[in-house]
Amino acid sequence: MLPGELAEAPVLLFFPYVGEDKPLKGSALSLLHKRYKEYQNQVIKPFYKRYFAEFDRQIVLVDVLSSLNQGSHAFSDMQLALSEIMKSFSYGSNSILRRIFSPRTDKLLFAATKADHVTPDQHSNLTMLLRHLVQPVWQYVSFENVKMECLPVASIAATDAGYVESKGKAQPAISGTLIGGERITLYPGEVPATLPKADFWQHSGFEFSSFQPKHYVESQALPHIAMDKALQFLLSDKLR
Incomplete structure (x- = not known):
């Protein structure tokens, strides 16, 4: 507080x-x-x-990976928190916003953060998992003529994606510097594409580490993941 x-x-x-x-x-x-x-x-x-009152575009940041990393209880807490938050920002006649004033929001973006902490091949799973998390909101808001989108994003990418050889095959991997200063290359594991069931937590084989930001090089653009797509969705019609 x-x-x-x-x-x-x-x-x-x-x-x-x-x-x-x-x-x-x-x-x-x-x-x-x-x-x-x-x-x-x-x-x-x-x-x-x-x-x-004056917003007509909204973006909701969801740290899906951290809750997956922390286990079943943390993931359930995130689901509940997301559900309760969206009650405030629902767009029906009984919502808090509608009772206070007439909201004009016409685009809503859900962004799964820290997309740089998993390999690119897992971005589609991360997007699908987020879609499942917000599905109740998605179904309702569509009737209110509000456009919605889900994207995996990283405002500043802290890792580099590539491949390493494992058992004679190319394995997707990311490399970066951990918070503690150790340089590491790893495959964090698979992100579930649907809401995890009870037995998932007993056999999950992932570990999403926390990375330091890269060293900033002046005059060079900051590396990111899908920030251009986020801006395209939210603002493209405003810039025409």
Whole structure:
């Protein structure tokens, strides 16, 4: 939590309470309810108005690889978080945005980040997995005339892709410098193309390492993955 200018303000002094008890007037539970309503009206609604009222394009960054790396619970947490976030940004008549103002968003991009941490042959699987994750949103938003796309991206690529020889065959691989400073070449493994089932986590054979950014060479363009495609989807019609 980053309270910023609201640090120690009474509007933030509440906590979740699990239960259906009707609060008594003047009770601590009643105060929690009051603070939460104030939080919605004084913090959340102004936040949406300030930052989203004028947007007509949105991009949602999803760190799919980190959640896969951390296991079943982390992946489930990411699914839940993505679902809850998209409830706020759904485009039906009952959404938070629609109740506050009339949103004008007509393009929505879901981007699977850190695409440079897997070999290029896995980018299609990464895209398909992301599509499965956002499928409920995809089906609904299509009826609201909002164009959607999923892309694997890396704003600054930290690795180089190539091939190594393994058992007499060419094996896709990536090379880069790990966060700890070690230079490494590896095949991180396969990304599942569909939502993993329970037994997947017992036999998964991947490890998505964290890499340092490459050494920046002045006057040269920063290496990236699919940032041009992201900009093409989001802004091409604006630049005609």
